[in-house]
Amino acid sequence: MMPNNKSSETKSGLRQTLGRPSTRYSVAFLIVSGIALGVVLWGGFNWAMELTNTETFCISCHEMRNNVYEEYTQTAHYNNSSGVRATCPDCHVPKEWHYKVVRKIRASNELYHKALGSINTREKFEAKRLELAQHVWDSMKATDSRECRNCHEFGSMDLTAQGRRAVEQHEKTAKEGKTCIDCHKGIAHSLPDLHDVDPSAVVGESRATD
Amino acid sequence: MKETSPYLLLIVILGIAMQSAAQSGLDSLRRQPIDADSIAVDQKKWQPDRDPIPRDYVQQPPLVPHSIEGYEVNLKSNKCLTCHSWANYKEAGATKISQTHFRDRELSVRANVAGTRYFCTQCHVPQVNARPLVENQFEPVDAIKQR
Numbered sequence: 154m155m156p157n158n159k160s161s162e163t164k165s166g167l168r169q170t171l172g173r174p175s176t177r178y179s180v181a182f183l184i185v186s187g188i189a190l191g192v193v194l195w196g197g198f199n200w201a202m203e204l205t206n207t208e209t210f211c212i213s214c215h216e217m218r219n220n221v222y223e224e225y226t227q228t229a230h231y232n233n234s235s236g237v238r239a240t241c242p243d244c245h246v247p248k249e250w251h252y253k254v255v256r257k258i259r260a261s262n263e264l265y266h267k268a269l270g271s272i273n274t275r276e277k278f279e280a281k282r283l284e285l286a287q288h289v290w291d292s293m294k295a296t297d298s299r300e301c302r303n304c305h306e307f308g309s310m311d312l313t314a315q316g317r318r319a320v321e322q323h324e325k326t327a328k329e330g331k332t333c334i335d336c337h338k339g340i341a342h343s344l345p346d347l348h349d350v351d352p353s354a355v356v357g358e359s360r361a362t363d
Numbered sequence: 364m365k366e367t368s369p370y371l372l373l374i375v376i377l378g379i380a381m382q383s384a385a386q387s388g389l390d391s392l393r394r395q396p397i398d399a400d401s402i403a404v405d406q407k408k409w410q411p412d413r414d415p416i417p418r419d420y421v422q423q424p425p426l427v428p429h430s431i432e433g434y435e436v437n438l439k440s441n442k443c444l445t446c447h448s449w450a451n452y453k454e455a456g457a458t459k460i461s462q463t464h465f466r467d468r469e470l471s472v473r474a475n476v477a478g479t480r481y482f483c484t485q486c487h488v489p490q491v492n493a494r495p496l497v498e499n500q501f502e503p504v505d506a507i508k509q510r
Binding site: 227228229316317318319321322325338339340343344345346347348351352353354355356357358 | 414429445449456474475481
């Protein structure tokens with residue numbers, strides 16, 4: 154009985170210490186050190202989060218480097234006439250802080266599957282590609298392609314400078330309330346198997362039953 | 364008298380022929396001596412989007428009037444058909460693929476585009492801003508000439 158009593162006493166002792174007003178430090182010291190600590194901790198938190206927001210970090214995992222990154226290096230978002238490059242987080246991580254934090258928390262699921270090895274071979278990745286692509290398409294649809302619009306804003310587009318196809322489609326898009334991802338799929342990574350999405354755009358019948 | 368070796372004779376004749384060829388200055392499309400690097404070709408640009416290009420002869424596969432940079436065609440997807448298939452052409456405002464493309468090599472009509480007609484760029488090609496290498500006076504027959 155004695156040890157239990159003792160531990161509960163120390164606990165309440167700690168609580169008392171924390172709850173007791175400071176008698177040693179001035180209010181000014183507490184405020185200044187509080188602010189300083191706040192800046193350091195907040196900065197450190199954001200610094201760590203930004204570290205996870207770099208291409209180097211993304212492709213430090215071979216699933217990313219050997220599959221989606223490899224495909225992306227062949228596309229206009231990697232290499233183009235103007236020399237502007239959009240890296241992984243530009244398209245896949247929101248810029249606004251609260252959306253970014255939510256995305257980062259969701260990414261813990263990706264860590265979980267990294268540990269499970271869900272897509273650790275090319276074959277496993279290809280088998281899951283449609284599902285994974287669908288997730289990205291769905292979230293872009295839900296946010297009205299927010300990450301595309303960080304660079305490609307309709308209001309800043311000079312339709313007269315665009316090609317014939319683009320003008321027609323973009324004018325229609327504005328009227329029908331469509332969003333970028335409705336048409337611009339498979340622009341930075343290869344398309345998944347379309348047999349179950351758009352059988353008219355692929356040869357043969359669904360191979361899912363094979 | 365010793366006989367001249369036929370091989371020696373051949374070599375001599377070849378040598379004379381090669382020398383005269385070099386003197387007359389053979390002009391090839393490559394336009395560089397055989398031991399020199401090729402001249403870099405001009406960078407060509409895809410022609411900007413335009414209206415469908417009229418055919419120059421009957422049965423000509425229509426040309427692609429836009430860039431197809433980065434379009435993939437493989438067993439999992441066909442980027443061209445995401446606009447040009449019968450299911451998608453109206454929405455995309457594109458030309459639909461011909462009915463003939465559903466017929467396989469046994470001439471039976473398939474439910475989807477035939478494998479023999481699947482690889483679009485085997486016949487349908489985009490155009491670049493390039494001058495023809497040789498002059499060409501080809502004219503379409505009157506029946507399909509644009510008026």
